[in-house]
Amino acid sequence: MTDSTLHLIKAFFLGIIEGLTEFIPVSSTGHLIIFGDWISFSSSTGKVFEVVIQLGSILAVMWVFRARLWQLIRGTLTGVPTEMAFTRNLLVAFIPAAVIGAIFIKSIKQVFYHPGVVAVTLVLGGLIMLWVERKTHETPGDTPGAADDTASDERASARTLEQITWKQALGVGVAQCVAMIPGTSRSGATIIGGMIAGIQRKTATEFSFFLAMPTMLGAAAYDLYRNIDLLSQHDLSAIAVGFLAAFLSALVVVRAVLRFVSNHTYRVFAWYRIALGIVVAVWLSLFA
Template sequence: MDLILTAILLGIVEGLTEFIPVSSTGHLILASELFGYDAAQWEVFNVVIQLGAILAVVVQYWRTLWSSGIGVLKLEPAGLRFARNLLLGFLPSAVLGFALRGYIYDLLESPTVVAWALIAGGIAILAVERAVTPSDETGVADMPFRQALGVGLAQCLALVPGVSRSGATIMGALALGVGRKTAAEFSFFLAIPTMLGASALSLIDKREELASGAGVGWTEVAVGFGVAFIVALIVIRLFVGYVSRRGFAPFAWYRIALGAAAIAWLALR
């Protein structure tokens, strides 16, 4: 397949799946199996285009991020609570991810793990949706200490490829009594430090590959970055309104169907 076309397709996959609970990493791993390209050659590409998705969050919520940052500098209570909650949500997976990164890299090479994780995650979403009564919206800054930390612990589950970072954080938040809109937005905000940290660590670990020029070129990286940014921005703008009205069950059934199809396809290859 043409390199630019592959970059566009992967950028679309990243943008579509990063912020909805279906696992962007899992989709990229399965895409490598489906399209037959060399996944190792595209490892750095997959890391960098995640930054395009992060940029979409910054653009969409720049006013909230700006006012919260100013609030921290001025020691305003709302700004400090926002920063506290973001830190509590980020630290557990940051510490565990750094400690287990070698094991995580091994899991990234297993499409079978991804397929089963997609199914398990879909079942978990259906269970949470059935068990939890939607709560009133409070806003990220007004989440109490225990909810923010609980979401951070839930995010650790996403270290397994196919679980979905957004799925783990949103379902964890709902289970702890956070409203759907607030849960989705907290997941978006958590993506910024989490994905920046994970991307930086991956790039450091692959610095020799970057220095040698191995992998795809920077033209493909730029194309994938731009496509991921545009698609993710559209998804973010549509997602909050959608889940506020319809919930997360459609994503759960999609996960289960995709995981089952992937298991059958991998068995028949």
Template sequence: MDILLLAKALLLGLVEGMTEFLPISSTGHLIVIGDLINFQNDGKVFEVVIQLGAILAIVWEYRARFLRVACGLGRDRLANRFVLNLFIAFLPAAIMGMLFIKPIKAHFFNAISVATALIVGGLIILWVERRDNHVRVRTVDEMRPLDALKVGLAQVLALIPGTSRSGSTIIGGIAFGLSRQAATEFSFFLAVPVMFAATFYDIYKHYELFSSANVAVIGVGFVAAFFSAFVAVRGLIRFVSGHNYVPFAWYRIAFGLFILLSWQFGWIDWVVQ
């Protein structure tokens, strides 16, 4: 058994879980760190499975809420509106993803594109957090379908790696009048249908790549992603109760600048498509 490969899988699983629900781009971090450590496993299958681990952490953390919604469908007004809002917010990125994911993967899945998106996204976070945002919606249950549509449109930007799905939905939600708590929780909930759809679509497209030889590596990454995502989600909820997202903006900008400078001066030989 290749201990070094397992260690790399553990690292990438931790990275996926810790970054998936923070506004700093999990895909971007996986691309950059995968380049740095020269991860040679079947990347597509591995990324699909560790992403599933991160999703299941959200399902477990909010299991009572999801169960309550499932039991109330068709009878409870709030449950019906919750599901409708998720469906509306899910559609824009799903449609645009099906139309444009191939050219996006061909041209933007590299460290330099990620760095640029990290910096631009960081500047947008600074702008949104420093303006006077009028809060109209304080909880997820107060969201209207129009609010969900706006968040869904913001999520389309996350098709570009480095932008961050959670970053676009959370900051978009804040800009459109949601409280930080509501925007953050709705981003968590929206991740479930979006990421389940993306995960099972990738499994369907690449099922032939799954093999017993990769079980240990995939298993290590999956477990690491689940537990690190669980920790990250709980930590973020506590953090936003008394802080804004400005620290994440500065982190994005610093990380993006490091990648660009290391590429420009030849410190690191990044893979550029």
């Protein structure tokens, strides 16, 4: 097997990882850093590969929500109040990450893109998720931790996308800024941030999917613009393979996540994060 073929196989594998993890709260970037380090995948343009293959994932979610997305665009252009409010909320949630990312993303990549950082943020994020899930399920008089996994979010004030307020959207946007640290998870930060703000879990998940569209498209376009002259044919081939793998795997995951959150909490993902973070930390202490 030639080095070029092996490189494309690694790119395809990482594309699958990206698609499987982008829309569940376990950190796709964290997984790409961990698995990319383990399989010794390298790109001459640093982290551009990881960002650009996310386009495959975001196009998958746009395809799944294509009817609702078209309704949103058409309603906004024709002045439908509910659709205009939804568009406003997406812009409000998008702006904080756009501003912070434009200013600090280079420094963040230089400092935080390391498996050790990912291990820490995976564990911390998992613990926060467990705490938020417990709080959103408890009602006055409940025994702490006694809530049923299939119970609805009793305290949620926004149960549909149309009921989300601009203040709740801003809270989600601020939470998204934290996700710039790898291992935190963009979807995890925005979903949990939405739940803390009073948005029902399934609705917070759907809002996170829609917010991913401008956020991830913007990040990928920005990285391509800054590094297009540095990309070689070697890099472009790997990106194309990773893009396709991410698109196909994300198509499966998006639908599965929406079904899952209708009847379950995110506790299983929280425990997965904690377990993976511990495994990575032990691995680094023994072999790094």
